[in-house]
Amino acid sequence: MFEYSFEKLEVWKESIRLVKIIYEITDEFPNEEKFGLVSQLRRASISISSNLSEGTSRITNKDKAHFTTMSFSSALEVLNQLIISKELQFVSEEDYLELRKMISKITNMLNSLRKAQLNVKANK
Helix, strand or coil, rough: CCCCCCHHHHHHHHHHHHHHHHHHHHHHCCHCCEEEEEEEEHHHHHHHHHHHHHHHCCCCCHHHHHHHHHHHHHHHHHHHHHHHHHCCCCCCHHHHHHHHHHHHHHHHHHHHHHHHHHHHHHHH
């Protein structure tokens, strides 16, 4: 089966892992948060990998870097929502710290990818 370029990105694979964990954790949130934090966290986490995949279809490196930046922004949105979830005691300290580590890894990878995308343009 053909594998698209985004499927080869380690950062994309890590972001998919994050989505799965977010889904598991938000299953335990109160029912009244179904359309609040649960929905926001799930959509923002999915947005990380979605923007990466969409960006790989773009022609220019500047466009690709733009979608990588959007992925980075979505990762920070997830972090913000996790901080709120921890403050509201919907997420344990242990889970929060583990997820924060994952987000840090993903954002570092996204920064590296963005720099590489922009440097390709600069070197041409």
